Amino acid sequence: MTSSRATLIQVAERAGVSLASTSRALHGSGASEAMVERVRAAAAELGYSPDVTGRSLRLRKTFQIAFAVADIGNPVYVEMMTAIHEVLAPHGYRVVVMTTGDTPASTTELVRSLGSGFVDGMVLSPLRTDDGLVRAIKQAPVPVVVIGRSLGDQGIDSVSTDSAGGIGQAVRHLLETGRRRIGFLNGPPDTTPGEARRRGFDAAASDPGFAAERVEVALAEDFTVAAGVAAAHRLLAGAPDGGARLDAVVAANDLLAIGAIRAARELGLSVPEDVAVTGMDDTELGRVFQPSLTSVSLGSDERGHAAARIMLRLVDGDAGEPQTTSVGPRLVVRESTVPRPARASAPGEGVR
Template sequence: MHSRPGTAPTIETIARHAGVSTASVSRVLRGLGGRPDTVARVRAAATELGYVPNAMARSLRGGQSRQVTFAMPDIGNPVYIAMVRRIQQVVRAAGYRLLLHSTGADPAEELAALRALADRHSDGLILCPIRVTPAHLEELARSAAPVVVIGSVPEEVPVDSVRADSVTGAELAVRHLVAAGRRRIGLLNGPADTVPGAARHRGYERGLEVCGLPHDPALTSFGRFDAVSGEAAARDLLARVPGVDALFCANDLIAVGALRALRGTGRDVPADVAVVGVDNTDLAEACWPPLTSVDLGSQERGRLAAELLIARLDASGRPPVSRLAVQPRLVVRGSCGSTAGTTATHKEMS
């Protein structure tokens, strides 16, 4: 016999079903024991009625909700889907549920996720911001629960972090394009005021410098980290600047848009224009031609962040802050006219 459809069993319904007082039911469900026959009857009634303990009540009682949150800029971006998969594996194995919060890259939403930790609906937070403001640093410093940042944070902020070396990754891409004979390499970037946007730009400039090529500001375009922006930026750049023979795109979504623009303007990839993306998402292999892309270790960053968070939740005392970095590698496919399936690291290209 279960409760009526649409109604959840309560302490009162369990007490009536077991023939005991509500106080007895409360003691048993709180793990405080009682007479053996009473405990047996209450547990049997709870099972028969389909009683599920309330997670928030458990958190107030025992200090943990057994839930952790992942706050990411865009749940539709394949990068964050890859992170979710690995984070989920780690937290599930540790006995936690994973809550997802898609912030839209809005700092206010990210700050709200940090402040919500005080409500104890979640035991900890993995935060992946693309902008880190002074308000972020203040909230991180006084967080009510453990936080791990996927990204870079200043040394003085006492939170664990896992970052990608985007600067080196962008340099890898440019050096590969130059080695393939390209000399007019455009950069299709996301917003300049974001952490990844700034890092891609620094790496692009460094790659040109290492290869002895001048930096032409006309070859750089800033937009959004999506395919629509990538297509518009590519069309604009190709129309404004003659002789562009390669495009380095700040993520795979931008690269998808760039490929669409190149097809629409009658340019062959890679014969006329080579294309490189960033993130090595599932999109890279699904494109035609398959997309050469810088792998920034999205899955690895997700795994490491989850392991750091679980370790801090399980630790006694205050362990030292961990700062981890995942090294990039270039995965070469047909969009550069190079041998598909090969990879390169910064050490190998040095």
């Protein structure tokens, strides 16, 4: 917190050369060996470090990428952010975290604010989308890569995953392991993830091979453990018509799944013996939980990586057609669905 910093002009004076040469010697090309040495020495003496705001203004480039989600505390988004940072940092880009708010309108406002030019691009994972948001993204003054929905046909670069298909994988797994009375624990259906999960479950349930005898659905107020506990209680409290109790719960989310396990325990049911539970997202939380959680991985880190790589391509001016890249869902079977755990691996397996 000391003396004001040295500027390029001062370095130039110190080295006794022009400003232009100084700049060239430090960054660009076209400087003689002697010049480079001389300027370097002067810069070192003065402890010069280039000012990025001046640089940004001239270059029209900030070397910053925004990452915007509704809830930066959500483990899934944390994983994405980490992945994005991993890819971007080595290329000299900084990551700015932002929150979208819950509504399409607030998200749209955020996208519009990109006009201020504080970042070179934005990786966005909107919780809810509408036409206005899509329009805003298309008109954004900097590249926007969307994680969550395939908007390639809309002319928007996006990284998607087949979470609907993932729900299908979970359902099939439960049927294959003998479950017949299946509850579907979803979050708010007006969100992008909620809508996709619902679609996935409906598709699975209308499959010819769908052998379930009983199906019930409950909606949690949001994608949290607490909401999951409450909704799962309704699901597991007992069949309203006196039918047999559910023996499996497909949760839209690891947090909801853990809520379901908790509710089951509170009702005196054991997991997986009495009721099997599947989650989605394959979070650390689910991996270390006891019983460890069977979950559909949606490759949060892969998606983050992919989005970041697309972003790098875009900010380097390599435009090309907007495209949707997709990472496949992958069921990871753990203790919460199979009575004799398939834990053939070493202690602490799946734990980082």
